[in-house]
Amino acid sequence: MYRYDEIDREMLADRAAEFRAQCARRLAGEITEDQFKPIRLMNGLYLQLHAYMLRIAIPYGTLDAAKLRKLAHIARTYDRGYGHFTTRTNLQLHWIKLRDAPDILDELAQVGLHTIQTSGNCIRNITADPHAGATADEVDDPRVWAEAIRQWSTFHPEFSFLPRKFKIAVTAAAKDRAAVKVYDIGLRLHRTEEGELSFEVLVGGGLGRTPYLGPTIREHLPVRHLLSYLQAILRVFNRHGRRDNIWKARIKVLVAALGAEEFARQVEAEWEASDKAGVDLPDTELARIRAAFAPRAFASLPAVSSIFEAARSEDRAFARFARNNVKPHKIPGYALVDISLKEPGETPGDCSADQMDLIADLAQRYSQDEVRNTYEQNLLLPHVKLDDVPALWRALAGAGLATPNIGLVSDIIACPGLDYCALANARAIPIAQDIARRFADPELAERVGELKIKISGCINACGHHHVGNIGILGVDKKGEEFYQLTLGGSGDDDASIGQSLGPALPAGRVGEAVDQLVEVYLREREGPERFLDTFRRTGLTPFKEAVYADAHQVA
Amino acid sequence: MPTLIRWRDGRAEAGEDPFTSIDDDQVIPQGDVIISLARFQSEGERLLGQCRQVGVRVRPDEAVEGLAGALPRIAVVALEFPKFRDGRAFSAATVLRERLGYVGEVRAVGDVLLEQAKFMVRCGFTAFEPADGAGADEWTAATRRFRHVYQRAADDLAPAFAERAAR
Numbered sequence: 001m002y003r004y005d006e007i008d009r010e011m012l013a014d015r016a017a018e019f020r021a022q023c024a025r026r027l028a029g030e031i032t033e034d035q036f037k038p039i040r041l042m043n044g045l046y047l048q049l050h051a052y053m054l055r056i057a058i059p060y061g062t063l064d065a066a067k068l069r070k071l072a073h074i075a076r077t078y079d080r081g082y083g084h085f086t087t088r089t090n091l092q093l094h095w096i097k098l099r100d101a102p103d104i105l106d107e108l109a110q111v112g113l114h115t116i117q118t119s120g121n122c123i124r125n126i127t128a129d130p131h132a133g134a135t136a137d138e139v140d141d142p143r144v145w146a147e148a149i150r151q152w153s154t155f156h157p158e159f160s161f162l163p164r165k166f167k168i169a170v171t172a173a174a175k176d177r178a179a180v181k182v183y184d185i186g187l188r189l190h191r192t193e194e195g196e197l198s199f200e201v202l203v204g205g206g207l208g209r210t211p212y213l214g215p216t217i218r219e220h221l222p223v224r225h226l227l228s229y230l231q232a233i234l235r236v237f238n239r240h241g242r243r244d245n246i247w248k249a250r251i252k253v254l255v256a257a258l259g260a261e262e263f264a265r266q267v268e269a270e271w272e273a274s275d276k277a278g279v280d281l282p283d284t285e286l287a288r289i290r291a292a293f294a295p296r297a298f299a300s301l302p303a304v305s306s307i308f309e310a311a312r313s314e315d316r317a318f319a320r321f322a323r324n325n326v327k328p329h330k331i332p333g334y335a336l337v338d339i340s341l342k343e344p345g346e347t348p349g350d351c352s353a354d355q356m357d358l359i360a361d362l363a364q365r366y367s368q369d370e371v372r373n374t375y376e377q378n379l380l381l382p383h384v385k386l387d388d389v390p391a392l393w394r395a396l397a398g399a400g401l402a403t404p405n406i407g408l409v410s411d412i413i414a415c416p417g418l419d420y421c422a423l424a425n426a427r428a429i430p431i432a433q434d435i436a437r438r439f440a441d442p443e444l445a446e447r448v449g450e451l452k453i454k455i456s457g458c459i460n461a462c463g464h465h466h467v468g469n470i471g472i473l474g475v476d477k478k479g480e481e482f483y484q485l486t487l488g489g490s491g492d493d494d495a496s497i498g499q500s501l502g503p504a505l506p507a508g509r510v511g512e513a514v515d516q517l518v519e520v521y522l523r524e525r526e527g528p529e530r531f532l533d534t535f536r537r538t539g540l541t542p543f544k545e546a547v548y549a550d551a552h553q554v555a
Numbered sequence: 556m557p558t559l560i561r562w563r564d565g566r567a568e569a570g571e572d573p574f575t576s577i578d579d580d581q582v583i584p585q586g587d588v589i590i591s592l593a594r595f596q597s598e599g600e601r602l603l604g605q606c607r608q609v610g611v612r613v614r615p616d617e618a619v620e621g622l623a624g625a626l627p628r629i630a631v632v633a634l635e636f637p638k639f640r641d642g643r644a645f646s647a648a649t650v651l652r653e654r655l656g657y658v659g660e661v662r663a664v665g666d667v668l669l670e671q672a673k674f675m676v677r678c679g680f681t682a683f684e685p686a687d688g689a690g691a692d693e694w695t696a697a698t699r700r701f702r703h704v705y706q707r708a709a710d711d712l713a714p715a716f717a718e719r720a721a722r
Contacts, residue, residue, distance in 0.1 A: 005719070011705070014700055017700070018701075038639070038670070039670060121642075151705040151706075151715060152705060153705075155673075155701070155704070155705065156706055157677035158649050158678055161641065161674075227706075239646050239647075275653060279707060284716075285720070
């Protein structure tokens with residue numbers, strides 16, 4: 001993976017020093033909270049309900065043991081001993097003291113981590129396919145391009161005060177594991193018939209108050225022009241995006257207002273007029289970044305591991321873990337192993353400092369010192385020998401990290417909600433915990449199969465509820481928490497925005513309603529249909545009838 | 556005359572501002588003036604014909620491309636920041652420098668803050684009317700907080716990839 005060179009490290013050191021001076025001025029009362037707010041936000045420091053929250057970027061979701069141990073150390077030293085992995089592959093610490101923030105930035109910089117551009121109306125942390133470099137279905141390593149974008153977008157002088165925040169995701173695989181259709185810019189790498197790498201450029205996807213799937217504005221962009229093309233998109237957005245209404249300021253609103261064709265025409269015109277050569281990276285720099293992501297040597301192993309197979313036939317719990325959490329690797333004899341942060345009853349995405357340290361050890365021992373963070377708020381070890389999976393599983397199980405529920409009903413995405421967030425209307429975590437407990441029996445969870453539940457505590461949709469097979473949105477009704485359910489959303493290749501099930505339900509009814517929805521699915525499903533397939537075939541009616549059957553009284 | 560910060564030879568200097576910024580409902584006095592784009596379009600030719608320097612104030616919803624033909628005769632383009640968060644003028648300055656080849660003064664006016672000094676200088680601004688009372692020395696220091704930059708802009712700093720290639 002990419003190692004920061006002297007220049008990258010000096011950038012982080014300079015940033016940490018700048019923030020230390022800014023914090024000192026604030027703590028000395030030389031500047032007001034109003035003046036300090038934009039400064040701290042540019043460093044990922046939010047003031048939430050109970051304390052400061054620090055959002056640490058994990059570029060393209062890639063960590064190594066040193067980074068993860070540092071995060072554990074920070075969580076233990078400066079917070080309450082745990083952190084929260086988000087859908088944007090960031091780590092949030094929710095109990096931070098302002099006076100500690102400069103020291104934390106210094107500590108992060110020591111291992112090449114930072115909080116740059118994790119907030120504010122700028123280009124945010126770049127995300128990529130968490131299976132990058134390990135999956136057989138990719139045409140290139142998307143992290144090469146994500147790193148190129150990270151550098152280009154860091155402290156970009158022209159694009160640090162955009163109309164609104166701006167998020168970019170990159171994938172190079174046939175299967176979309178980066179939710180590129182719901183990003184401000186989604187980039188899909190393809191190989192043309194002539195064998196050239198090119199980007200399909202999607203612009204204007206997004207969730208929040210007005211969900212859109214991003215249309216493709218260019219089918220084939222030669223990869224060498226990525227940065228100049230991004231500059232053209234950002235410049236059109238910066239000049240013409242709305243600034244009069246925060247709810248209409250994202251690029252998706254501009255693209256929808258102009259129409260994708262007209263937006264594309266403006267971008268192409270801007271791009272044609274620009275000095276591409278001055279912006280695009282020279283081949284030597286791309287080669288330097290690419291070399292950093294070159295895989296380490298893999299052993300030559302048989303495709304079938306007798307150790308793995310023996311464990312699978314001897315131990316039903318391991319077999320279940322293998323079915324749900326172990327994915328095929330591009331190299332025979334290796335696997336990707338998902339680490340679920342969704343143990344039923346726990347907070348989705350939370351990871352304790354001790355768990356982080358353990359995962360760091362395991363990554364070094366079993367996964368070429370690499371850990372990935374997925375937008376579904378789980379971690380994964382990308383390069384594990386099948387022979388090692390049983391031992392890895394035992395180590396994970398001892399720390400509550402072997403929940404065999406990836407993609408299943410209890411693998412719930414949830415934002416921090418009203419338990420932490422100043423924007424939230426309702427709590428998300430207790431709803432997730434209640435639902436997960438109902439499906440804590442792994443046999444039941446597997447019988448239900450793939451079912452993605454996503455919960456947001458407000459319309460900002462950090463929990464991606466619009467693209468949940470079952471989406472749950474917290475709303476405030478006269479001071480009471482209610483939940484609006486949507487069905488049929490998907491953030492994957494077959495992306496779609498969920499449809500409203502009916503009137504919002506009180507908190508106490510949500511878990512029961514999910515039970516009822518699952519019962520309808522189990523009754524109605526045909527053959528190997530997933531929940532989403534059944535819903536798409538039957539439509540809303542049977543589900544709606546079940547949930548609202550005796551609910552005429554629900555207004 | 557109010558104090559103005561000017562960018563010269565890689566540092567900020569405080570100096571007198573010879574220009575008077577004129578609102579649309581004000582009579583244009585003698586001397587060097589900065590007027591709105593709308594007024595420039597109706598009265599610009601007449602003023603340029605007189606023995607004085609003329610600057611044009613451009614709002615963020617106005618396109619600097621509209622000035623293209625007149626740029627060689629315009630002494631100052633003043634780009635407005637109605638709020639510091641309104642970053643449209645960063646693009647306008649970049650377009651003036653990189654695309655339209657403007658070599659005169661590009662001035663930041665409005666809600667102009669010290670924390671944006673580096674970004675403004677990089678986008679090609681060469682004069683500043685700080686709203687937060689920042690002085691020239693502070694301004695210079697704020698532009699020097701970072702030893703490197705990652706991307707090309709309208710200044711002449713070498714981006715990280717060029718620095719690496721030269722090593």
